[in-house]
Amino acid sequence: MGPTTEVIIVGGGFAGVACARELSRRGIRTLIFDKNSYHQFQPLLYQVAASQIGVSEVTRPLRAIFHRTNKVKVFTAEVASIDTANHSVTTTDGHSYRARVLVLANGAEPNFFDTPGAREHTYPLYSVRDATRLGTALVAALNTANNEPEMEHGVRVVVVGGGPTGVEIAGAIAENFRYIVPGYFSPEVAEKCSVHLVDMLPNLLTPFDDKSKAYAVKRLTRMGVKLKLGSGVTEVTPGSLTFADGAHLPADIVVWAGGLKAGKLVGDSGLSLGRGGRVDVTADLKAPGAGGVYVLGDTANMTDARGNTLPQLGSSAQQAGKWAARNIAAELTGNPTKPFKYVDKGYMAMIGRGAAVAELGPKRRLVHGPIAFAAWLAVHLVLLSGWRQRASALFSWAEDFLSHSRSHVVLGRAD
Missing domain, CATH: 3.50.50.100 (FAD/NAD(P)-binding domain)
Structure with missing residues (x-):
């Protein structure tokens, strides 16, 4: 088991990066894991496929995003399993890491709906x-x-x-x-x-x-x-x-x-899953019944104040990432967390x-x-x-x- 840190984030997408940035601004030590060394801008991937823009326009090295802070450490590694009870992750190379708070923002995968072929x-x-x-x-x-x-x-x-x-x-x-x-x-x-x-x-x-x-x-x-x-x-x-x-x-x-569905990592986590294999998070973006575990972005089914399911959009993920970081900061200092207030754009x-x-x-x-x-x-x-x-x-x-x-x-x- 590696050294304990304050927060572990699994996933370097919109939600994970936004969360890590906000945590860094608040001086909270964070480890962020992603199998890729870069953040990818998914809304423009279709333009890469059509040769309208290049790969370099939709990717940015994760370490470049956080190079000005010593509070965020980037691990280019694939997480093989998570332990929500202990807030720990184990990578495919066998190393394990533990934190006070675990954030799952590892995105989704294509949903083929069991269609043959x-x-x-x-x-x-x-x-x-x-x-x-x-x-x-x-x-x-x-x-x-x-x-x-x-x-x-x-x-x-x-x-x-x-x-x-x-x-x-x-x-x-x-x-x-x-x-x-x-x-x-x-x-x-x-x-x-x-x-x-x-x-x-x-x-x-x-x-x-x-x-x-x-x-x-x-x-x-x-x-x-x-x-x-x-x-x-x-x-x-x-x-x-x-x-x-x-x-x-x-x-x-x-x-x-x-369509999309949550990946195997969340499916094997033992968390209660809802539509699309995603986690139906609580109002403050936590996994139900798992203290200190936040689930964001395409991994979560998030709702607004009226209970309406939020769209799987980059802006939704970014907002959730920032809000979760504020709740994490509150939780680490013994203060209450607040329900997510989504700004509908x-x-x-x-x-x-x-x-x-x-x-x-x-x-x-x-x-x-x-x-x-x-x-x-x-x-x-x-x-x-x-x-x-x-x-x-x-x-x-x-x-x-x-x-x-x-x-x-x-x-x-x-x-």
Whole structure:
């Protein structure tokens, strides 16, 4: 067992980093564990896959984030198990560490809902590796189509999931087929390529207003995205999907944006689990029945003051991380903790070039089109970690918007 510290945080995502930063400002010694040495900005992973921005724009070394403080120590290690009773973690290399308070903010993983073939034959989009893997597969498929002009079809992409991630990646790939492929490959290949967006629900962007949904459908259809809604995927095979209504859809690449669930680490923790395998946390962001254990971000089902479940968004995770740190500081000094007060900033989804939907604030002010597009860019610039990342992303967006060019190369493995 390693030395005891005040706080251990598992996960270097939005919630974990925000929590560690606030704890550092309060002078509280913290260990933060992540299997990656970097913090990744998940909302923009689809743009990495579409070669709109590079990996360096969505990643920042965790040690660079905390290099100005001696209160936070970063461990690049995968946590194999946790002991909530003793507030300890054990890494895959066999080392164990213990703290007075344990924070679980280790994110989630794709939820395939036990769909046969989905895990083996689709491309999820939750990590940098996922994004580079998908981007590599898209380029390889386009190369094949370009080298074999006798093919009757180009690259057939099917995106499963009509939430923000599905809408954004479908729009980005469709734009590539329309604007990028004709110049980098050939107009003939571009004309043969297709994008389908499918979902078991009858509408896209379920949490959004009906006007936002209608706008998204209109813009995606205009960009050439074909929609199949109201029937779930029952099987994925190499080259096709089967649906509950008996339909079949050919596909060369299937992108899985069908939802998330908490990972095995939390599943094996002994904590009481709720929807999506996540922990239904108390009002002050603790795991029920486990003193000194906080659960944040995609690992938790968090609620607002009215009991409404909070969306799995970066802003929600950041707010929870900061609030948990304040509660931890109070707990360590013998003071009472306070219920989480969530500031509702609304929802956003990018649809394509100059097009987005935004529902801002708790009153859900509806904004569509170029204004929503600009708001989306501004919000994501603020959320990005690091000035270099912000400047580089802004330059990439300007280059893409003004020239329809791609200076980024996706490097990865498609297998």
